[in-house]
Amino acid sequence: MSFPPLNPADESFAARLPAGVLRPVEPRYLEERRGLFRGQAGLLAAPRDVEEVAAILRAANEARVGVVPYGGGTGLVGGQVSPDGPAPLVLSLERMTAIRGVYPAENVIVAEAGAVLADVQAAAEAAERLFPLSLGAEGSCRIGGNLSTNAGGVNVLRYGNTRELTLGLEAVLPDGSVWHGLKRLRKDNTGYDLRGLMIGAEGTLGVITAASLRLFPRPARTGAALVVVESPAAALDLLALAGARIGPGVSAFELISGQGMRFLAETGCAARAPLDPIPDWAVLIDLGLGPVDDPQAALAALYEEAEAAGLVSGGVIAQSEAQRAGLWAMREQIPEANKRIGAISSHDISLPLSAIPDFIPAARSAVTRLGAFRINAFGHLGDGNLHFNVFPPEGRARDAYGPELRERVATAIYDVVAGFGGSFSAEHGVGRLKVDDLERYGDPARLAAMRAIKAALDPNGIMNPGAVLRRADS
């Protein structure tokens, strides 16, 4: 897995690529949102179809040129930028954006990897169906990136992660062979789950070029409530009660911290939580029900029962779709508020649900031992997925804190996560940011199996070198 001196700028390599796909890589492809990595200048290839992707990988594999697949560039762990090693070829799927087919009777859509997530959602809606993957970056992330990172988002509780939403794939393997696997089948037990393996591999095992994805009936009636809970433990009891009373109609269950709501005000974000005073904890519950159900009544009944059980104390039930959208806007602006405050470090973690009430104070203590910080713990509680982000105290800026402290904070948090049987990356992936963490916290037998699979499918190590697994030569 070593790189000979050839690189994408090498003319003999460029000459073997399909005409019209190469161009110099513009700076925006080399940046990532948090500024943790910066990619190297070089060349970008933007193929128009799967055959061109195949030709590019074949040439790259022969020339031992690294290839970094690029979707919408919204990843948060540096999977899309290669800061070191020989300069790779950036492979952007931006010209493969077609919706190849919508099959409402089957609840299936087939989309090319470059399609923007919001466009896939819109194509489903035009057919009176729901594609439930939904996350903050949906206006710019591409479905190929969602697939490669097994994206989560706000509707996992009800509909699953991207892997569970995918029926089939078309993908190019590192040797340039094309797997034509765009089946539209709910059941297909004919050998190893290559679909599941490519999803979440972050471009290290090949390039996904298209996918057949599950659609759902659109819930006929929707509703939302923002309710005050005393603690994360009470929020979990409320989740269980909602499951028992409303069942699969609960489409999202988001924990929101007082710190997060205060950040919205502090940073001048337009959205605010309609709660006064700001409580320590709140939960945003979203429902999607059938045509004969009344979401407001269901939420009111849930609230009443939860109040009698001492789980909730106040809050609002959206009385209109506009009010529901307002609650979601508040939830979705919290990452923007976080960004304006400036986190010292951000952690996308998951835990067994019942561990969360003990985890939060334990992690807070571990961080507090390193200094006085503000913590915003929020996220997809229904999935056991918290975003546990650490900020300077009021009046100090993140620039005052160096990378060593960031490292110590991360290790302190991940050690607590590991102690509770959790994961140091719930939905963002490993990328380049968490390669060390995977080595530290990953199961050794599983890591060995991952390395064996990588070596078997990509013996020359051309695919997204240095992401997920350390490069053999580094």
Next chain:
Amino acid sequence: MSFPPLNPADESFAARLPAGVLRPVEPRYLEERRGLFRGQAGLLAAPRDVEEVAAILRAANEARVGVVPYGGGTGLVGGQVSPDGPAPLVLSLERMTAIRGVYPAENVIVAEAGAVLADVQAAAEAAERLFPLSLGAEGSCRIGGNLSTNAGGVNVLRYGNTRELTLGLEAVLPDGSVWHGLKRLRKDNTGYDLRGLMIGAEGTLGVITAASLRLFPRPARTGAALVVVESPAAALDLLALAGARIGPGVSAFELISGQGMRFLAETGCAARAPLDPIPDWAVLIDLGLGPVDDPQAALAALYEEAEAAGLVSGGVIAQSEAQRAGLWAMREQIPEANKRIGAISSHDISLPLSAIPDFIPAARSAVTRLGAFRINAFGHLGDGNLHFNVFPPEGRARDAYGPELRERVATAIYDVVAGFGGSFSAEHGVGRLKVDDLERYGDPARLAAMRAIKAALDPNGIMNPGAVLRRADS
């Protein structure tokens, strides 16, 4: 991947196994239900814990002894019996039957691979939860076998296949290393999906020893109806209508053919369809709803709307849990009736939902060109999964038909399946029965990737040799 002369009867091999695990293999471990394969006499190992499984695989890997993992023995494609090649060691998980933990607040259960499916269901029920995997063999199949074959069953429509029900695994890899992956997390994006890869690998990549599995709230109220439909096309329209009106409350949607209902009477099965006259097609719909919903009213409203649309013409709505159980008993006895009639060949296939109306007559024509047969096409229509079984005409026995005809019938059907973008194995797996079919119908790039993964994880080819992938030396 070749076998030296060592085999499990070899004393030096036996001496390296944990004390008390070995015994001669009894005949029942060498038979499979349809009598298509017969295993070879030899030794059986029944380990008591994961460390013993690890010691066995380590010894087998060093001695190049084949290992055939054995669950409940109910598989239908010969994955559990090795009829040729050097006699393997049968590895039965029958002593690892513990429910290691039930976590109602998390909706998780952790079970060892040898636990019988019905016992896992019962442990969930004792905690007022539902483990939704349900299939005919649930009283004797073991969860490890369900995992290794990614079992489907009647509730896939609502809850997914076994893979979707699994959060984490403990497994022993072919070199004897143990992957401790019993996480109880809904989201964990830390590298390749080894969980999904081991599930459905049919014991060819290692041995699953335990799993953490998803539980669900038990539906508060259930209901079922058996309704007459004119055609599979009408059944699909009814499925879409049920999805729009009742949403995720539809837990099963089974197509039943007139031929199947007549087989019940012809073979003297106790269960009968409460329909007179027996129609060409019927659908069994099952609902699981919340506490404030009325399943009988929902089914009546659905029926009324479907009748107005010309989709249904008669049928029954169960008025009690006993009547619901009676409808299900009828459905579940159809395989027994099939067995008594004696199929020439049985086919577990899946299709894109919208292809089914055209597929059934096309496959019927293809079979009819080979002779006069009776066809029972039935199964999990909601998942696009049909059991398409071919029987002799009345008065003739299956013994009159040889294996060449069986082969021609299978090929005729699978060619039609492939033409419609379907699968030759929806839920039963590949085993040894369908190795040729996988080579014929499988995507070449995917097959190459599967072989590379097999060689990488099991370089000595000890795990379930000859299942899924042909042995290198055969």
